Amino acid sequence: MIKNVAIIGLGLLGGSVGLAAAKHLPDITTTGYDAAPDVRAKAAELALVGTVCETLAETVRDADLVVLCVPVGAMRNAAGGLKGLLKQGAIVSDVGSSKQSVLDDLRAELPGQIIIPAHPVAGTEQSGPDAGFATLFTGRWCILTPPAGADEDAVTALTAFWQGLGAKTEIMEAAHHDLVLAVTSHIPHLIAYTIVGTASDLEDVTRSEVIKYSAGGFRDFTRIAASDPVMWRDVFLQNKGAVLEMLGRFTEDLTAMQRAIRSGDGETLEELFERTRKIRRSIIEQGQDDAAPDFGRDH
Ligand code: NAP
Numbered sequence: 001m002i003k004n005v006a007i008i009g010l011g012l013l014g015g016s017v018g019l020a021a022a023k024h025l026p027d028i029t030t031t032g033y034d035a036a037p038d039v040r041a042k043a044a045e046l047a048l049v050g051t052v053c054e055t056l057a058e059t060v061r062d063a064d065l066v067v068l069c070v071p072v073g074a075m076r077n078a079a080g081g082l083k084g085l086l087k088q089g090a091i092v093s094d095v096g097s098s099k100q101s102v103l104d105d106l107r108a109e110l111p112g113q114i115i116i117p118a119h120p121v122a123g124t125e126q127s128g129p130d131a132g133f134a135t136l137f138t139g140r141w142c143i144l145t146p147p148a149g150a151d152e153d154a155v156t157a158l159t160a161f162w163q164g165l166g167a168k169t170e171i172m173e174a175a176h177h178d179l180v181l182a183v184t185s186h187i188p189h190l191i192a193y194t195i196v197g198t199a200s201d202l203e204d205v206t207r208s209e210v211i212k213y214s215a216g217g218f219r220d221f222t223r224i225a226a227s228d229p230v231m232w233r234d235v236f237l238q239n240k241g242a243v244l245e246m247l248g249r250f251t252e253d254l255t256a257m258q259r260a261i262r263s264g265d266g267e268t269l270e271e272l273f274e275r276t277r278k279i280r281r282s283i284i285e286q287g288q289d290d291a292a293p294d295f296g297r298d299h
Contacts, residue, residue, distance in 0.1 A: 007030060066086065079105060099145040
C-alpha cells in the first residue's frame, strides 16, 4: 500500500499531484522537493504538499512512491540524485510526456529499483508552482507503462493511486505510448508552435493584424503555442523517433491537401473535412471536451 508519496519537481504537475492527493487521498502523506529554492518557498506558501523539504534525502526517506515531475530531459539527473536514498521496495514513477526515454533513464540510474513510468494526459499551457490545481486529473487518462516483468503489486498500487486522484488508467508499452502521443499531443504542439512562429515572421501582413483578427482560428493555436518552452524542447528531443515518424506521415498528408487545393479537387477536401468533424464529435461524446460552440467562449 502507498502511504507516503514524495514528489520531485513542484511545478504544474507536481503541485497538482500534491493538491489532488490532499483532496482525494487524505490518508496519504506527501513530501516535496524542487531544485529551485524560490519554487520550494512558493510550494510551501501554497501548501502544494504536506511538507516541502530542503534535501532530496529528507524528501524520499519514508516514501513508498516517488513521482518525478520534472521535464523529461531532467529525468536522468533527478533519478541519479535518488541513488542510495530510497526505502527498500519503494516505487519510482514519473509524469513525463514521453515514456521510452524515461524508462531507459530511470533503469540506467536506479538498477534493481521498482520502476513504473506513467503519464497523466492532463495539463494546461501554464507552468510553475502557481499553476497546479487539485482537479487537473479528474476524468482524464493516466497511461502507465510498466516494463515487461514489472512487479504486479506495484502496478496495482500505482493504478489505485492514480484512480484515487480522479484519473482513468490504461496500461501501454512505452514505445507504443510514444507513437500515440506523438500524433495526439506532440505533433499538434509542433504545428501550433510553427504556425504562430510563421505568422509572427510575415512581412506583408503585420503582427498587429494577426493579433487583431486572431479569432478566425489563429488564437486557438496560440494557447498551445504558449506552453512551457523547456518542457516542450525536451519532449521533442526525447521522443525524436516517434515524432519524426508521425511528422513524415503528416507532411505527406499536407502535400496531398496542397495538391487538392492547387488542382481544384473539392471532393478530396470535403471528404477529409467530413471525417475530421466526426473525430471532434467522438471526442465530445467520450467526455474529453465540452460540446459548447467555440469552446464555450462568451460571445
Ligand atoms: P514545470 O511547471 O516547469 O515544473 C517542473 C519543475 O521541476 C520546475 O520547478 C523545475 O525547476 C523542477 N526541476 C527541474 N529539474 C529538477 C530536478 N533535477 N530536481 C528537482 N526539480 C527539478 O513543468 P510541468 O508542466 O509540471 O511538467 C513536469 C513534467 O510533466 C514534464 O516531464 C512534462 O513532460 C510532464 N507533463 C506536463 C504536462 C503539461 O501540460 N504541462 C502534462 C502532462 C505531463 P526549474 O524550473 O528551476 O528547472
